[in-house]
Amino acid sequence: MKKAVVMSLAAAVLLGTSAFAIDNVKVSGDAKLYYYTDDKNPSDLFSQASSSADTALRLGVTGDLAKHFSFGITGYAISTLGLENNLVSNTWSSAHTATNPGAGNDVSDEAWIGELWIAATYGNTTFKAGRMLLDSPLSFSETWSVAPNSYEAFVLINQDIPDTTLVAVYAGHSNGVNAVGYTDGPGGAADNTSGLGLDGIVGAGGKFGTHGAQGANVAGIINNSYKPLTAQAWYYNVVDAADAFWLQGDVNCELLKGLKLGAQYTEISPKGEYEGVHDSKGYAFKVGYEGIENLKVSAAYSDVDKDSVFKVANLATNNTVASQSKLYTEAFWNYGYVGAPNAQTVNVSAEYNMDIAKFGAYYTNVNNGFVDTLATPRVGVDMQEIALSASKSFGALDTTLAYVSTDADDQNNGSQSNSIQVYLTLNF
Structure with a gap:
């Protein structure tokens, strides 16, 4: 176990700021401990064979270099703290690798710089370059696990038009697992491969590789001129892999206070190495109600056409397996089903x-x-999930306990299974 890596990461982030005369320096971060267990055959809940655990440290620094110029640097470190030798047999983060696979379960500690950017702002325009997290409907940093994927990119944001945000992005590299754009055609080896772990987000060792075959271009517009409506449109050019667009509108209904309506439509058109493959098309609708204090309820439906190779999900992580989807119907835990070809999904949720x-x-x-x-041809996969969660903050400590019931054709020999998850995050 390479424990010195964690210490050197924190020192590098902090020492990097002390060498310059900079203003408005802010240091933030968190420490996470996540645990997962299930009762899939032949294991039982809380047994070592059916359990996973991970710890993660995030340490970030932002500041002003000069007038109009700012910077940010964030380091990530993950470690099992040796839990894989007694309490669990798997990790959360797929950035881990086995250090001695022939003689036990020893797992590597890993550390990487996930954000390292400089930004220039003049008037209503901001230009940002370097490593960073991104958020858009079809290419984004997945933040649900212990460590997110990130990008090496150029981003331009302009808000000169009232109530309108224009976004342009070129993402040349990312460290997401199996990002769309294979080196030898569909089904071939991907630039970034998965190590261990159950999340399938960050490639082994946190290593960055080409995003897609030759990078990706993204353009977006978000408009709120009509105040009840937030409308957005996105275009993606994943070079030599796919063109895609995403349209979305979310409305706060004025006729009934608390009523919210939403609609999404997307189309992913393969090209280059994927030329001749059918487009992936999908749509979703959502109805939500927040008119009762502290209560949020919603119902959503989505439909994805069957003639496709890409899932309507994140194009920057493990799209052909289990990347997260921005469709309204996305599950609490079981990713990879909602955006799959020929999937019709209903999602109902309530939070109090x-x-x-x-x-x-x-x-x-x-x-x-x-x-x-x-x-x-293959048979499609049905999946039914019921999830219950309870979250509570104790000062700087955020806690969540979740129970998930899963009944999927491709899990546990088609039989229902149960899982329990514990999320602990200490913010500082």
């Missing part, structure tokens, strides 16, 4: 914030059928 804790209940049902892929 009480003094004792914030409680959540989520139901996702994915119906799938016959799917025609690039290879041989």
Whole structure:
């Protein structure tokens, strides 16, 4: 176990700021401990074979270099702290690798710089370059696990037009697992491969590789001229892999206070190495109500066409397996089903914030059928998930306890299984 890596990471981030005369320096971060266990055959809940755990440290520094210029640097370090030798047999982060796979379960500690950027702001325009987290409907940093994927990119944001934000991005590299754009065609080896872990987000060792085949270009517009409506449109050019667009509108209904409506439509058109493959098309609708204090309820439906190779999900992580989707119907835990070809999904959720804790209940049902892929035809995968969660903050410590019931054709020999998850985050 390379414990010195964690210490050197923190020292590098802090010492990097002391060498310059900079203003408005802010230091922030968090320490996480995540635990997961399930009762999939032949294991039981809390057994070592069915459990995963990870710790992560995030340390970030931002500041002003000069008038109009700012910077940011964030380091990430992950470690099992040796838990894989007694309490668990897997990790959360896929950035881990096995240090001695032939003689036990020893797992590497890993550390990397996930953000290292400089930004220039003049008037209503900001230009940002370097390593950073990004958030857009089809290419984004997944933040649900212990450590997110990030990008090496150029970003231009302009807000000169009233109530309108224009975004332009070129992302040349990323450290997401199996980002779209394979080196030898569909189904071939990807630039960034997964190590251990159950999340499939960050590539082994946190290593950065080409995003797509030759990078990706993204353009977006977000408009709120009509105050109840937030409309957005995005275009993606993943070079030599796919063109895509995403349209979305979310409305706060004026006729009934607390009523919220949303609609999404997307299309991913393969090209280059994927030329001749059918487009991936999908749409979703959502109805939500927040008219009762501390209560949020919603219902959503989505439909993805069957003739496709890419899932309607993140193009920057493990798209062909289990990357997260921005569709309204995305599940609480089981990613990779909602955006799959020929998936029709219903999602119902409710959240209630009480003094004792914030409680959540989520139901996702994915119906799938016959799917025609690039290879041989296969049977689609049905999935049903019920998730219950309770979250509570104790000062700087955020805690969440979750229970998930999963019944999926491709899990546990098609039988229902249960999982329990614990999330602990200490903010500083």
